[in-house]
Amino acid sequence: MTGVLAERAVAGGSPEATSTRSSAGTTDSTVTPRDASTGISIDASTSTSITSAVGADTSTATGIGAHPAIGIAIGTGTGTAIGTAIGIGTGTAIGTGTAIGTGTGVGIGTGVGIGVGIGVDTATAAGIGVGADISMRTQPQSTQTKPHPTQTQPEIQTQQEHQRQTQSQTQTRTRTRTRTQTRTRTQTRTQTEAEARAALMRAADVGDPIMGRLVMQYGAPTAVEAIRARALPAEFAAQEAQRAREAQQDRAPDLAARLNAWHARLAAANPAADLEAGEKSGARLIIPGSPEWPTQLDQLGAGRPLGLWLHGTADLRFSCLKSVAVVGARAATSYGTHIAAEFGVGLSESGWTVVSGGAYGVDGAAHRGALAGDSPTVVVLACGVDICYPAGHDTLFAAARGQGVVVSECPPGVHPTRARFLIRNRLIAALSRGTVVVEAALRSGALNTVAHALSLNRHLGAVPGPITSNMSAGCHKLLRERKAVCVTSPEEMIDLVGVIGDDLAPQTRAPAVPRDKLNETTRKVLDAIPSRGGAGPASIAVVAGVSLDTALSALGGLAAAGYIERTTNGWRLHKQAASYRKAPDSAILEPPPTPELDPTDDPPFPDDDFRP
Structure with missing residues (x-):
């Protein structure tokens, strides 16, 4: 060609x-x-x-x-x-x-x-x-x-299909490689952030607001470097001094002394060893931004914990979406422990998580009640998650790890102090939608949790108790000052903290009696009938203030319903059978002797209620 x-x-x-x-x-x-x-x-x-x-x-x-x-x-x-x-x-x-x-x-x-x-x-x-x-x-x-x-048309289509598949595979490999690189970089940054926060949890006291503001403003890694260099940013120091002047504090915080204390503790900290030891024991550290981090803790501001150590099977964030804090006195009465257990069972069976501090008294009873249901329970400790305090609750904490989660902002191995108990209470109030106080004296740690709940605009309920009990004086004070809502059942607490229209408590009503169904005229006639003796229709009509025909009609209906009965002397109320309490089986009761009648006494009248 x-x-x-x-x-x-x-x-x-x-x-x-x-x-x-x-x-x-x-x-x-x-x-x-x-x-x-x-x-x-x-x-x-x-x-x-x-x-x-x-x-x-x-x-x-x-x-x-x-x-x-x-x-x-x-x-x-x-x-x-x-x-x-x-x-x-x-x-x-x-x-x-x-x-x-x-x-x-x-x-x-x-x-x-x-x-x-x-x-x-x-x-x-x-x-x-x-x-x-x-x-x-x-x-x-x-x-x-x-x-x-x-080339023929089928060969051309086959070649084009092969080219499209090759391009698709290339694009898929590229996307997978990009995601893997992004995930690796994210994991590296997260690991660095977690180690920095674990180190700061060793360096600073729990709930330290100055450390919280430093981390919020500059980040945890930068804060660690500043503490190791013993040089806080000049801008941060000026802001803290200005804040102290605006608050009109008598004594401004000594940043130099606090920095020296942070430096000494940080030098002895080993965050990598803490993370490794926690992983071996089954615990895990979550920090702000983690998938399991409860975002409601961000409302604490500078008092937000640097991180939380968790030990348990439940997811903390999902568990706290529908949660109620049950708090009360350690030296609770039998009434208080009974009510706390009922609240724990009722909330758990309704799908709500019970949050408490794991102490003796009301806390322990609430956790045990929650474990009887299907919902998880959250135990917030004032010590490390590897420390069992109180020691008598080791079995309770083990059960809580299996069905719920144990939470602490203290590193592993840290023992509780009085100050840590009070600071811990802010987490109990922040993790839950609302708090109910079962029993509390006028000077009680439960009222400290109440103060945190009110500052966070959380719902607050109080259970009334005997007015003679000192352990209920704190609840009565909250009710009298209208800081809390009176709740007497788990359903009422769910109604307080739940969704409007979905979690309504059933309305309690007085028991209905058959007499309530009578009309007004019939009730007047019934009220005019004597309970002893008898009365004729005419006298009943006069007393009831109705006509004779109306009285006769009402008497017939009342007799048919069993309200009244007819005697030789007229109409009277139907006598109800007397009910007596059953005697115990061990008691041997002899029949009472029948009194002998004196023949000289007059016989009783027919309308008298004679009982031998």
Whole structure:
């Protein structure tokens, strides 16, 4: 097959070189422009292929290579333009020029032309098809290989499908690699943040507001570096001094002394060892930003804990979404422990988590009641999660780890102090939606939890007790000052802290008696009937203030209902059978002796209620 290729270029500038070589009946003409060129290429071939439509192709082509750029345009009736073409020929193409240009070509042909020579054309083409469908489309530059003209349609589809799968696999591997790198960087930052906060938990006291503000403003790693260098930021020191002046404190905090104490504790801390020991014992450290971190703790502001050590199976964040804090006296009465256990059982069976401090008295009773249900319980300690305090609750804490979680902001191995108990109470109030005080004296640690709950705008309930009990004096004071709502059952507490309309407590009503269903006239007639002796209809009508016919009608209905009975002396109320308490089985009761009647005594009247 012999092909003829002719190309004419009109350049924006003068060409640098023009070369023409011929070999074996093949003519190769190369024009090398200095700038972009606009050309018209016409390709004719004697191939035996037949095309059913005539198409026009407008393309912008750039060819780079050691051989001339040959553009072959195929027009289809559907308006599809193919801008990338590869020509394969049997002849030898000889050219010394390099063509770099941008041209506009129009190809008109009756088939697919196979040129003599090798040419590569990469183009961005817009084609206009003439046929049943006329469309315009811009085809982006692509590196996909154009199917060979001799390939069948199934082979072309298979090749395109393989290319799409290859691209999809490449994109998937790229996304996976990106996610893995991002996850690795995030884990590294999280590990660094966790170690820094674990070190600061050793350096500062629990709930230290100055340390809290330092970490909130500069971050935990920066705070660790500043403490090790014994140099707090000057801006931070100035802010603390200004805050002390605005609060009108008699004595401003000594930052230098506190910094020295932090430095000494930090030097002895080993956060990596704490994390490793906690992991071996089953405990875990969560910090702000962790998936398990309860966001309601952020309301504590500078008093927010630096981190929390957890030991248990329950998720702390999900457990605290529906939670109630049950607090009270350690030296609780039997009444207080009974009520606390009832609240624990009722809340747990209703799907609410019980939060408490794990102490003797009300706390322990509430936890035991919660464990009797299906919901988790949260034990907030004032010591490390590996320390059992009080020691008598080791079994209770073990059960809480299996069904709930034990929480502490103290590092492992730290023992409780009086100050830590009071600071711990803010976590109990912040983790729950509301707090209920079962029993509390006027000077009680439970009232400290109440103060934190009120400062956080949490719901507060109090259970009333005997007015003679000193252990209920604190609850009565809260109720009298209207700081708390009176609650007497778990349902009422859920109504207080739950969702409006969904967690309503059932309304209590007085028991209904059959007499309540009588109308007003019938009740008047019933009230006029004597309980002893008897009375006629006329006298009953006068006493009731109704007519005789109305009285007779009402008497018939009352008699049919069993309210009254008729005697020889008239109508009277129906006597109810006397009920006596059953005597214990061990008691041997002799029947009472029957009194002998004196024949000289007068017999009783028929209307008297004579009982021997």
